[in-house]
Amino acid sequence: MGQQRRKRHLAEYLVFRTLTCIVDALPIRVAVCFAQGMAFFVHRMLPSRWSRRKMVAENICRALGEDLSDRQLDRIIHGMWVHLFRLVVEMVQMPRKFRRYNMRDIIQLRDTEQCVQAMSSGRPVIALSGHYGNWEVALMVFGAFGFPMGAIARDLDNPYLNDWFKATRGSTGHMLISKKGAREYVDRILGRGGFMAMLFDQDAGPRGIFVDFFGHPASTFKSIALMAMQHDAIIYVGCARRLPDDFRNNRWVRYDLGCEEMIDPRDFQTPDAVREISQRYTHALERAILRAPEQYFWLHRRWKTRPQDRRKNEPVSDAA
Numbered sequence: 081m082g083q084q085r086r087k088r089h090l091a092e093y094l095v096f097r098t099l100t101c102i103v104d105a106l107p108i109r110v111a112v113c114f115a116q117g118m119a120f121f122v123h124r125m126l127p128s129r130w131s132r133r134k135m136v137a138e139n140i141c142r143a144l145g146e147d148l149s150d151r152q153l154d155r156i157i158h159g160m161w162v163h164l165f166r167l168v169v170e171m172v173q174m175p176r177k178f179r180r181y182n183m184r185d186i187i188q189l190r191d192t193e194q195c196v197q198a199m200s201s202g203r204p205v206i207a208l209s210g211h212y213g214n215w216e217v218a219l220m221v222f223g224a225f226g227f228p229m230g231a232i233a234r235d236l237d238n239p240y241l242n243d244w245f246k247a248t249r250g251s252t253g254h255m256l257i258s259k260k261g262a263r264e265y266v267d268r269i270l271g272r273g274g275f276m277a278m279l280f281d282q283d284a285g286p287r288g289i290f291v292d293f294f295g296h297p298a299s300t301f302k303s304i305a306l307m308a309m310q311h312d313a314i315i316y317v318g319c320a321r322r323l324p325d326d327f328r329n330n331r332w333v334r335y336d337l338g339c340e341e342m343i344d345p346r347d348f349q350t351p352d353a354v355r356e357i358s359q360r361y362t363h364a365l366e367r368a369i370l371r372a373p374e375q376y377f378w379l380h381r382r383w384k385t386r387p388q389d390r391r392k393n394e395p396v397s398d399a400a
Contacts (some may be wrong), residue, residue, distance in 0.1 A: 089238045089239065089240055089241075090240065092238050092240075092241065093238060093240035093241055093244070096241060096244075097244075100172045103168075103169055103172045103173070104172050104173055104176060106169065106173075108325075108327070108331075108332055108333065109327060111166070111169045111173070112166065112325065114165070114169065115162055115165035115166040115168075115169060116162055116165075118161070118165045119158060119161035119162040119164075119165055120158075122161050123157060123158045123161050131161075132379055133157065135379070135381070136157055136160070136378045136379060137153055137157065139378045139380075139381075139382065139383075140153060140156055140157070140373070140378055141153070142294065142296055142383065143293075143294035143296075143369070143373075144156075144294070144373060155374070156373050156374050156378075157378075158374075159374025159375075160374050160375075160376070160377075160378055160379075162374075163322070163374055163375045164377070166322070166333075167214055170214055170216075170217070170333055171214075171216050173332075174216065174217060174220060175248055175251055177332045177333075178217070178220055178224075180224050182332075183221070183224060185331055185332075185334075186217075186331070186332060186333065186334060186335065187217075187221060187320075187334075187335055187337050188323065188334065188335065188336045188337065189337055189338070190336055190337065190338030190339070191338050191339040192337075192338070192339055194316075194339060194342045195316050195318065195339050195342070198314040198316060198342060199227050199275065201314070202273055203273060203312060203313065203314055204269070204270040204271075204272075204273050204274055204275065204276070204311050204312070204313040204314070205275045205276075205313060205314050205315075205316055206270070206275075206276050206277075206278060206304065206307065206308055206313050206314070206315050206316070207222065207229060207275060207276065207277045207278070207316045207318060208277075208278055208279075208280050208304065208315060208316065208317045208318075208361055209277075209278075209279060209280075209317070209318055209319055209320075209365075210279060210280065210281035210319070210365040210368070210369075210376070210377075211279060211281055211282075211376065211377035211380060212281075212319050212321075212365065212368055212369055212375055212376045212377070213319050213320045213321040213322060213335070213368070213372070213375050214320045214322060214333075214335060215279060215319075215320065216249075217320045217335055217337075218318055218319065218320040218337055219231060219249070219252075219254060219277055220252050221320075221337055222252075222254075222275070222277070223251075223252025223253045223254050224252055226253075227275055228252070228253035228254050228255065228275070229254050229255070229274075229275040229276060229277040230254070230255045230257050230265060230266065230269045230274065230275070230276050230277070231249060231254050231255070231256055231257065231276075231277045231278075232257050232258075232259050232262050232266070232276075232277075232278055233245070233256055233257070233258070233259060234258075234259045234260075235258050235259070235260065254277070263303075266307065267307075267311075270307060270311040270313050271311060276313075278304065280300065280301065280304055280361065280362075280365075281293075281362075281365060281380065281382065282380060282382075283298070283299050283380070283381060283382060283383075283384040283385050284299040284300050284301040284302075284385070285299060285385055286299070286385055286389050287302075288300050288301055288302065288385065289301075289302045289354060289355055289358055290387050291355060291358045291359040291362050292359065292362070293362055293365075293366065293382060293383070294366055296383055297383075297386070297387050298362070298382050298383050298385075299384075299385040300358045300362060302354055302358070304357075304358070304361075305345070305353070305354040305355075305357035305358050306354060308343070308345045308357065309345045309348075309353065309354075309357075312345065312346070313345070314342065314343070314344055314345075315341075315342070315343035315344075315345070315357070315361060316339065316341075316342060316343075317339070317340045317341040317342075317343070317361045317364040317365070318337065318338060318339050318340060319337075319338065319340060319365075319368040320335045320336070320337045321335060321336045321338075321368065321371060321372050321375060322334070322335055322372075322375060323335060323336055340364035340365070340367060340368050341360060341361060341363075341364035343357055343360050343361060345357060
């Protein structure tokens with residue numbers, strides 16, 4: 081690393097850690113006000129091209145229906161920005177606020193019996209979620225219960241920031257795996273009956289398989305279904321939805337952590353099994369989003385790739 085680049089990375093890291101220390105010290109009421117203020121600024125003050133308002137509105141209308149009123153659409157978009165800024169605050173505060181002894185105050189578990197059975201079955205498990213709710217708190221809950229996972233993420237350009245995020249996720253026993261060359265590590269973990277955590281709702285490009293997402297074809301990675309079939313891994317689809325605040329009882333943040341779908345690849349023996357499995361977990365995410373559409377990351381260009389863009393005879397995508 082060049083000397084100038086190293087100095088720049090150190091300066092970025094110091095600024096980042098200063099901001100995270102300030103955010104970490106905020107009381108929950110102040111943190112919520114901060115998120116609301118930032119959301120108001122982005123949603124009301126920034127030019128729409130910077131906040132991608134047109135694209136966000138198109139995504140929401142495509143998913144939830146063109147008959148949404150301007151008021152309903154505006155409420156969802158503003159709520160999305162509040163959610164995203166709150167998510168940043170919660171991720172910073174989580175290592176200090178989230179403990180096993182206060183888990184019952186923070187987490188409301190729902191339909192988890194099948195998940196516990198799967199994690200105790202001796203078979204590998206792939207835990208899937210989308211960019212919905214607080215996906216990081218869901219990961220921390222598994223670690224707190226003694227189920228460490230491998231989690232795939234792209235390496236950050238700044239090595240100091242990358243090490244901080246890696247240490248934060250590793251504090252509950254998880255292993256952060258670089259997206260580059262991840263397949264070897266994933267095969268090793270699943271091959272020995274371990275657990276993997278993945279986010280699956282990004283556009284997979286022309287090499288993906290197309291499944292319906294809110295009634296429209298969306299390119300989805302084939303690799304998740306293929307890995308589940310190869311390693312006989314159970315797929316768990318879960319989400320951590322933020323619940324209404326309970327300031328009266330001095331709680332931090334409350335989440336509903338639930339199982340949306342359990343998928344066993346043994347139940348799919350048709351030639352189209354990859355598509356059927358991919359469609360099942362995509363529908364599970366749809367059901368979760370409908371409970372709180374403002375908690376979904378509508379900034380993603382989920383329908384970016386069209387079926388006609390798909391190239392023939394492409395190798396199977398190995399990214400997830």
